Amino acid sequence: MAEEKLSFQAEVSKLLDLVVHSLYSNKEIFLRELISNASDACDKLRYAGLTQPELLDGDGAFQIVVTPDKAARTLTIADNGIGLNRQDLVENLGTIARSGTAAFLSTLSGDAKKDMSLIGQFGVGFYSAFMVAEKVEVLTRKAGESQGWRWSSDGKGEFTIAEADAAPRGASITLFLREGEDEYLEPERLRRIVKTYSDHIALPVLVADGETREAANSASALWTRSKAEISPEQYKEFYHHVGHAFDDPWLTLHYKAEGAIEYTGLLFVPSQKPFDIFHPDRKQHLKLYVKRVFITDDCDELLPSYLRFLRGVVDSQDLPLNISREMLQHNPLLSKIRTGLVKRVLAELKKKAADADYATFWDSFGAVLKEGLYEDFERRADLLELCRFRTTLSDEPIALSTYIARMKEGQEAIYMITGDDLAALKKSPQLEGFIAKGVEVLLLTDPIDEFWPGAVGSCQDKPFRSAAQGGADLSAITGGEGADGAPKAEAAPSDAMAALIAAFKLALGDEVKDVRASDRLTESAVCLVADEGDMGLHLERLLRQHQQAGARPPRILEVNPTHALIRRLAGEAQAEGAADRLADTARLLLDQARIIEGEPLPDPAAFARRLAARL
Ligand code: ADP
Ligand code: MG
DSSP: OOOEEEEOOHHHHHHHHHHHTOOOSOTTHHHHHHHHHHHHHHHHHHHHHHHOGGGGTTOOOOOEEEEEETTTTEEEEEEOSSOOOHHHHHHHHHSOOSHHHHHHHHTOOSOHHHHHHHHHHHOOGGGGGGGTEEEEEEEEEOTTOOOEEEEEEOSSSEEEEEEETTOOSEEEEEEEEOTTOGGGGOHHHHHHHHHHHHTTOSSOEEEEETTEEEEOSOOSOGGGSOGGGOOHHHHHHHHHHHHTOOSOEEEEEEEEEOSSSOEEEEEEEESSOOTTTTOTTOOOOOEEEETTEEEESOOGGGSOGGGTTOEEEEEESSSOTTOOTGGGTTOHHHHHHHHHHHHHHHHHHHHHTTSTTHHHHHHHHHHHHTHHHHHOGGGHHHHHHHOOEEETTEEEEEOHHHHHHTOOTTOOSEEEEEOSOHHHHHTOGGGHHHHHTTOOEEEEOSGGGGTHHHHHOEETTEEEEETTBSOOOGGGOOTTTTTTOOOOOOOOOHHHHHHHHHHHHHHHGGGEEEEEEOSSOSSOSEEEEBOTTSOOHHHHHHHHHTTOOOSOOOEEEEEOTTSHHHHHHHHHHTSTTHHHHHHHHHHHHHHHHHHHHTOOOSOHHHHHHHHHHHO
């Protein structure tokens, strides 16, 4: 069959353009990327060979060979792993299907200079080869198949695929080096790069030097070595490999569990939020090994979703080697490992929680961890201890214990308010009374915050209560009242207020559930609150965004008896025919309350008309 010409996916072309023009000085990382891929390919075949030994075809001694050829000015990285067939070549090398590179693309700023310098940090996987090569050729044959293939590209929009005879199993990637990149033909230079970036690779990485081939790495799985022998750089390089990551690990946890169940864990918490952390599949990312053999990186039983930010490996001594992915489901040993992992990770986080940089972790992953409050009943108390919240009194996130320790006299509940945006939330009219009394309120801005307080109920016997829902009960709280000694603002007389409220109720009818005098407002004239048992306003908006909300439940309109406008209106409310005159005012005020809340107006045109009539 003749050579076929195909085009790269548009994103790949864009990426390659950046790579080729990359100004990045640390180009040597291309080798790390290609060795990382070769190692993954060997892991995949080793696993497949457990159940289909014929795939190995007698060759189960996995290795990676790096061969420079000075005469041809080429560098070849060859593995005897799983290999690629035609379809794999098109899908995996012609499109951006995978993690590392997709993460890079998601951070592109559009500023070519900045983006080019990012390439070195991210690696961009296979495509890194084009930093040093003007042409790349892949000669490959997939394990279990007889047809080999040759993939070739100069990285300029197109690639070709042709059948190749006598291709050995696995993949060998040949780089035709650019002018000026001859350093990658020096065996000594290559050995040093392998040692620096790929020492943790568990199979031998041989560098050919004339006739000799010598392993340039330690070739033992990093997690099996003792902690004392591993440098922070080695941990970091391993994290980059295993996590397809590019940042520094925020936390490295390496331990051996002994006793009832034996396993080794080498776990990392990233310092930066992975771009897909809120992907709806909520998949965990740890790799499971059994006696150093890679089994799967797709085992949801290994870790609860709320710890899905973890990267790393778990290597079990006790699971059978020939375990299939299906057998992993509902496996009692695995669930013990899971319990052990959760315990260990939460204990480690607890140790870190007093450190100044805990806020880094919390800002990246707090929203994920809080899912556990909702899902993991057994660990709820531990998780509550790890939670941090911004409040009306603190821009730094604080622990609930701190909140509880400074609750006001007479304050029975932990108050909170939910919304999308911290700045807008701080200005919520529902908070005015709390702020005036010095009562602290948690400012919650993650979608999950709508769900866990209901499930958790209370902390240290103090119930969670919404500051924007039900009665505010502020009169019972005495601790902070008049902190500045200011006299309470004058309120409209209660009979006048009663008349005003009656007029408003008449005008608004079913549009509101109730109208009442507020004790939570001090500055604003009106606000909306949800009734005790009804869905909160922010949750309803969230659900509506996802087309999940049913009919809108009517809300309670609270009016502020101390506000100058309300006092004046109350003064008019007892006069003859007042109800008619107040009807438009009532509607205007209700719409105003909706606007402050961020609710859409049911009839904006009517609002505009009424407003214009008043101006
Ligand atoms: P990533 O490693 O993050 O998946 P890469 O760009 O490095 O992204 O590689 C893309 C894909 O190409 C890999 O996921 C794999 O499927 C395939 N691939 C790359 N190198 C090899 C190889 N040596 N053997 C088999 N498949 C490979
Ligand atoms: Mg890769």
